[in-house]
Amino acid sequence: MDTVGTASIHFSAVAGRSSLADIARLAGVSLATASRAMSNSYGVAPATRARVLRIAEELDYVVSPEASRLARGAVGRVALVVPHVDRWFFGAVIGGLEAELSDAGLDVLLYHVGDADDRRDFFHRLPARRKVDAVVVVAFEVADAERERLERMGVLVVAAGGQDEVYPGVRIDDREAGRRAVDHLLFLGHRRIGMISAVDPDQPVAARPHGRDQAYHDALRDAGLPIDDELVVTIEWSGVAAADAMAALLSLRSPPTAVYCHSDELALGAIRTIRRAGLRVPEDLSVIGVDDHPLAELTDLTTVAQPARDQGVRAAHLLLARLRGQGSPQHVVLPTRLVIRRSTAPPREV
């Protein structure tokens, strides 16, 4: 697909003039000793070590990662596979991962695998092969066929965010999160509750029922309420689509008095439609989201908060522990919590 462009690129080698050999010569020691000094190995006289380090410092010397890794066999890098980079949640998880990983001295390679083409390409070519010690799938549903390909990389795989059950990882309980949202609406007295449900068209694993969907059904059933299919609209993951979905709900003979949205972004889309219809939130209609996106605070949106950055941080810890051969929990489930703002209220008296 890009072979032509790629083949013609010639990278100019540069940087780091000096090599370990230079350092060794200048320090008057052998290459072996210089190497040991640089890597803090045992068996080097403090004095010699100091001398070597000083020379290296002066020469602005840096060990060649390629050579070092070639000789050593390890790589010291981990790949992050992400379906989105421009959505808050993903960015936050990536941020958490990056912080911990780079703190541990690992380099972070970023692989953005967005649409179906990207996916096919990524799992077919496995561009990260031989380049990393581990890969983290960020809120990414790995299909069975893809999983098989991933195996061939022969490296540790960890999941951060998302609902993956196969790889060790960190996540929230989507069912619990959704339940908190719907239960809150029920508690406020709503009996006719709509749901705007989102699926990612590029995530092939849509088969498995989504926890946030189940929560809706669970909550209504437990409240002894009937499920009205009209009240559920399933769309792709986009605020604009949610705005349209809300319009559909408002076109019902008997519209809902409250709407549960799978995410804050969707909730904002829904609110736009409600306002354009001349109705007020929450007086005329309540809306609740999930995520606690930073802008939810600014838009006074009631939501169920999930720790985003923290999922990345914890996933990194889990990854590091396993890389070191230490034991670590298979799955870490982080808590969610209801954040009440001003987009929800009891239903209007009829």
Add this chain to the structure above:
Amino acid sequence: MDTVGTASIHFSAVAGRSSLADIARLAGVSLATASRAMSNSYGVAPATRARVLRIAEELDYVVSPEASRLARGAVGRVALVVPHVDRWFFGAVIGGLEAELSDAGLDVLLYHVGDADDRRDFFHRLPARRKVDAVVVVAFEVADAERERLERMGVLVVAAGGQDEVYPGVRIDDREAGRRAVDHLLFLGHRRIGMISAVDPDQPVAARPHGRDQAYHDALRDAGLPIDDELVVTIEWSGVAAADAMAALLSLRSPPTAVYCHSDELALGAIRTIRRAGLRVPEDLSVIGVDDHPLAELTDLTTVAQPARDQGVRAAHLLLARLRGQGSPQHVVLPTRLVIRRSTAPPREV
């Protein structure tokens, strides 16, 4: 399912366990030929090449990047230095960069340099040294001292987003963007216009006057309007802080009839305060932002749009051109445009 097929092969089926030597032996050719075949070099008989590739495929062979790069002298990697990963604009730029760079066969290393500590550490240790062919600073103001450190890496540096003037790069004209915003408010008839101005406390280069600030002064001056310092509030880059700033503006003896915010996020903060005060947007007060954040569309916010992802894409192109030794423009300035929605209107008749 294709690995162990050839009975005569005794190598383990584990990915990446075989070397070029194995391939060469099995294909009955020399190492050199195998290498040429793998790298698509000229001078290999189609038949031999095919044979080599088939064997490689069967063995699930992947060239060792370390060895290859060590021998070749280049690295095929570029570092992205970013101050934020969880803000839309940065994510979008990163997305654009990643797409083009990985298409060109380059790996992308991510370095999140957030607060002052991160910066000091990054520029002191230069963890990307010898690991990359180039570094991209994403909307990042590089201080002079830092610039000097960066030089020592001896690699190409490119800027994406931000207002860097030193490195070749891609950006928008902040002054123009701001001008569009303020001019629009003036055109609507506003004469008392406030500004919520943001600075990043972790960006040490706050000294240089910000283009979005200048635009405000330029526009008012050109309109023959006086500058009232009371109407300008400078805060850190946060929606919550903007909400407070808006409160300050509303506490004035003579509040503005319209507010120009340096970003959409700030605008949303301002709007929250306005609404909480029982006032309506835009009937009582107009608000305009800059960016065209995806949520601006959902919140019906009038704003000046800037191409985010595209700045990344173009910066990548510029980078690739230079890596190839081709000429390329020093600075690319992308256009901005006013997007009128429902947060601005003519001032109320007094």
Add this chain to the structure above:
DNA sequence: CTGTTAGCGCGTTCAT
């Protein structure tokens, strides 16, 4: 077109 032979820069046994 293909094979031989040097390195690339460093880690790591072995000796000493």
Add this chain to the structure above:
DNA sequence: ATGAACGCGCTAACAG
């Protein structure tokens, strides 16, 4: 404590 030498896996001359 230190040094010599080999090997990591591959690419790039240079022959043939």
